[in-house]
Amino acid sequence: MQARNSANIKIIDVSHHNGVIDWKKVAADGVKGVFIKATEGVGYTDPKFKVNVQGAIAVGLKVGFYHYCRPETGNTAIKEAESFLAAVAGLAATLPYVLDVEGAAANIGAVKLTDWCQSWLETVEKRSGHRVMVYTGASFAKTNLGAKLAKWPLWVAHYDVNQPMTNSTWKRWSVFQYSSTGKVSGITGDVDMNEMDLGYWMELTGDAQNNPNPVVNPVNKQANEKTKEALKVLQSEQVIQSPAYWVENAFEGGTIRGDYAALLIQNMAKRLATPVPETPKPEQPKPKPEPEKPDKQPKSWTEIEKLTQAASVHVDVGGGGTGVLLKGGLLLTAKHVSKGRESVRIKTNSRDWYTAVLVSEHPGVEKDAVDLALYRIENAPANLPYLPVNTEQLITGQKLLTVQAEYTEWITRSGQLCQISTAKEPWEFDCSIPAQHGNSGGAAVNEYGEVIGVIVNLASMGIQKGSVRESVPGCEAVNLIYPAVVEWLKKNM
Template sequence: MQARNPANIKIIDVSHHNGVIDWKKVAADGVKGVFIKATEGVGYTDPKFKANVQGAIAAGLKVGFYHYCRPETGNTSVKEAESFLAAVAGLAATLPYVLDVEGEASKVEINKLIDWCYSWLETVEKRSGHRVMVYTRASFAKTNLGAKLAKWPLWVAHYGVNQPMANPTWQRWSVFQYTSTGKVNGITGDVDMNEMDLGYWMELTGNAQNNPKPVDKPVNKQADEKTNEALKVLQSEQVIQSPTYWVENAFEGGTVRGDYAALLIQNMAKKLTTGTVPETPKPEQPKPKPEPEKPVKQPKTWAEIEKLTQAASVHVDVGGGGTGILLKGGLLLTAKHVSKGRESIRFKTNSRHWYTAVLVSEHLGVGKDAVDLALYRVENAPANLPYLPVNTEPLITGQKLLTVQAEYTEWITRSGQLCQISTVKEPWEFDCSIPAQHGNSGGAAVNEYGEVLGVIVNLASVGIQRGSVRESVPGCEAVNLMHPAVVEWLKKYM
């Protein structure tokens, strides 16, 4: 998935939850378009739908309408499509009609959910002749939606990141909802903020006839082989999104229509201005002076380390709960099985303050095997939020480690030593003799310098050497933050 781009178009989405909106102020604040909630399930129309449509259009904004689906209730896709089409009948929209699929829809078996969404999109597209698209959260797209839906554009939500999480169905997004706590003049309180890909915006607004022909009518336009090859190159360079769209709409008598030629020039200019420029050879510079040697790290007292670790360890309030560790930059690291793939989580600090964190990334794993790590970013993180640094030195067998289990009401300290750095089966993990409990999951294994070496993910019996005798003791397994696959993952976000 591509990252955000300053050239993209500022878009918001609203419902009755946003109250009475001063649309003239919204337009004056740089907003160019708005997706407005129309319907939900069967028979429910947002009470401010038509007022929002009329106000937005009067202020000069481009509008699109969305439907929040409820397949988990047993509604058929056709009934929900008909309910939506009845609500939007007679209203002009430049932006697409949108199927909003998220939340409780995950209760539907995946293949049935994909078929349900496909049917709704097909029904609405064919009966209206209007563009349609899919809205969902990044993690939902990754785990609940499939390739059958790839023919329609994606509007993806992933908060607190510059680039949304990848998924196997869509390579690019057309609209990116990057926060739910945006501020816009004319709207009291928070509002969802989005940006629309500039190329997609131009396809929608570049000419008066911005809707595609109804999909059930045959399209007879064809381009010659050289034109098709050229369009494929433009698509690969991200200058256009759809060669088919250009063939169907832009070509008349073998030449490109004037308005589309202007659009193509704009897109090419954007591509060229954001591309890389070859570096000019620089004259040979004098050799730099050798850097001074780094000061040798000094270990802290274990009493100090315990205090620091308790301050930076948090209780993750998901399911049965677990622990997480705060890192520099308002980041929260925990185990995937603790956060359970949630887009956002609530957590409690040792100082008894509650915060919300949004998902940045889950580790994709090594080969076919999972690496049990999830990284979140704290919303509105205070400047004085405590954190621990991440270790950068190789691990040493036998070194003492400390961890803190963050329960809802108490923070429990446990200690042990590193027993085995890796195994053939799971080279990204190490064993230690910390007698962890289930609540330690997601917590940090901390060294004598107060640095995070790993994240505890599993209880285990481990071997420890006592003199000449090796015995098995209660311990745990932790993800090694120094493993190359983990280091590269963390570097992207820290």
């Protein structure tokens, strides 16, 4: 792997986690291109995707789109490729479409994962006709991605080093993500910082003007006569600066890369072609655009803690447990907390007591139980606090919060989502909240103050800290957007 180089191009990557972005300030800060999150898994599109694409293109930035893959959930590569292609259809991109493979994807094993990635890349490349590339961590590439992927360019992440770790599949990187804590004008908080190899940038854009520090190398480089003549033609058409510039930057180890020079010529020649004018079609009436839904805005964790405490209740059955209040005077908890009782007594954070009557216990998935029970509070007051239920795709790494409602105190704990679904129980997810037995039946709450799951079991979680993976206390929770759970909630709420 090559080291960083001051001649390379400044690139960032963003998603909805970066909030509202002032793209004019980003461009003014020397950023030339941006990779924008489009999709994750099947059916999830980043809520800021199109807004970010439009904003970046409007200020002249080159854009590419990336897809965060979820093979560990059982999704096929074809389904995830189709989901990505549907989301990016009709949007112009200069930079590649990217497969982001990391984290829990390793759970399916290196051989299967390599084949899965190959299928996604080939499908997207063939159906879109657009360039594709692979994004991953340096350590992840070394351990989990095989030689079948070497034909596609690598975007590698390795923080706080000048030269990323080597691996047996790729000899060079095309993009290097060297920090996740960078600062760029127009973006609040940390942002991922990358540099794109200058030669790769020129291959994609034909833009020699964005090389502020042309490489000067004393090695004597000689191109063959056909290459020189072709480059002179392009210079005469004012497409490139000079043959010398392109020869200077199209070499490796002192030898001209003929394939590289030929590719540059091919890409530049496309700009010389005169398009055939199309016969204008009769103007069709434009459909009325659907009003855009306002983007959800994250809440402060202080506010989320207050809301979760207000909506969390102590379920006074046996050893007790926790439940969460939903809209309409409903109480959601775990079956093993309410123990099948037709009615339970609950205590709120404001120290009020209510009786809740059983509405339904989840029937399970085939022969397997799903640990959920739904109750309705008798004579519930109209101002009873509650939390909304999440309806969007879960994202690994997102911060979560829960409250354990004891008889006399309400205890807050936090962690992050580690794995979406498990092989044996796909309706559950794992998180690193250090839960206790009293957390059973309580809500796992996201950055929007929404209930994404109900805690049902204690477990140890493996999390990655830098290059070290360690085991920490955590828990399992029922995923409230799992289809069988969504259907049950809609039927009974």
